[in-house]
Amino acid sequence: MAKTALQFRHNSRDVAVFVDGGANLLTTLRELVGDMTPKFGCGQGGCGACTVLIDGDAHLACLTLAETVAGRAVETLDGLKDGPNLHPLQRAFMEHFAAQCGYCTPGMLMAAKALLDRNPSPTRDEVVNAIAGNICRCTGYEPIIDAVLAAASGGMRGLHGPEHVPSPHMSPRTF
């Protein structure tokens, strides 16, 4: 079957791929763009591990028909850090032990980013609502909620502080 050409912005970079009819954005990102940060958990919208931002809003990549992102901006966890500097949310996740197995972490971080981009000082309830579509089987959620609140209150400070240059094995690429 004929493939369709698809162009979109991927973490501020233009990408062009050929997709099969009916392909979803998650397989497109992982298999064609080579961005392994969005995770496959269920393919059914139920777990949130594949959460990405499309034009700034949280979407489930597994339920997004790839062709619908033509010309739009897709952000994934891979684009969250700024060079060697982790994003305040990533640092807060480390400091609050908000990742155990880490499988939910990319989706959690993107869902949290969608919240903080719009609402820089959310209440605890607003954080709970923002990650309501994301399942974590390890942490019991409390450390994740604490991390998001911490990133919101103080995280923007010292984003480029030298004390926070991560060691290579802590790079988000390894999630």
Next chain:
Amino acid sequence: MPVTVKTFGTSGEAAAALSSERDARYLGGGTLVMRALNEGDVSVSTIVRATDRALAQLDATGSRITIGAGVTFARVLAERSLGFLHPVAGSIGGPAVRNMGTIGGNLFAPAPFGDFAVALLALDASVAVQGAYGARDMPIEEFLSGRSRQADGLVLSASFQRPLSDDAFRYRKIARVRPKGAAVVTLAVHVPSSGGRAVGVRIALGAMASTPVRAKAAERTLEGHTLDAASIAAAVAAAADGTAPVDDALASAWYRREVVGVHLRRLLTGQA
């Protein structure tokens, strides 16, 4: 298995493609269609899309409200003049599902989904459907009861009268997981009152049958009466009449019938 994706600029062309092609499925927000594709549903061979902006229009300025089929729940939540529908839109999925899922898709969502359709049923909405031979408006009740046949038409919008007061429309969804979860039962009631008496009462229930349904026996017990202990007790007793809930992972049919009246009472008496 790859499918063919056909994208059209106008809703007319999309409607024509839907009615002429077998196994064609319209893609709204895709939260149910993509799920089926990911699961390997081979009954879909063609996906039809429409980029027509008219489908995403929302007119909430006057007393008659029209919501385009392509409007998402997040859009409804961002619309201040639709405050009475915020509890409805906010009860659906998590933020990502609300950014993706549309009103049009909700009209087709099988139980226990379809929470927005429950609200539209209580509001006596009319649904504009474009078929191969033109568009027509149909009462939502008729739309829902023949829903499997509507699948070859394209829903353009739903419209309804704004409730006269915020208190006249009430909504309640019971889910096991909060803040996100599919319904054990969903209730929407519209109780307009005239001189202290209820007129044009609508009680709509979700997850109590394969589509949202009206609790007509309960409606009749309230019609023309004041909402007092006696009329409410009669409505509660009749709440499950004519319903056909099923057992699923969330609740048994028996449980749904048992609790629907409890929640109707709380809704009518304004209890949390």
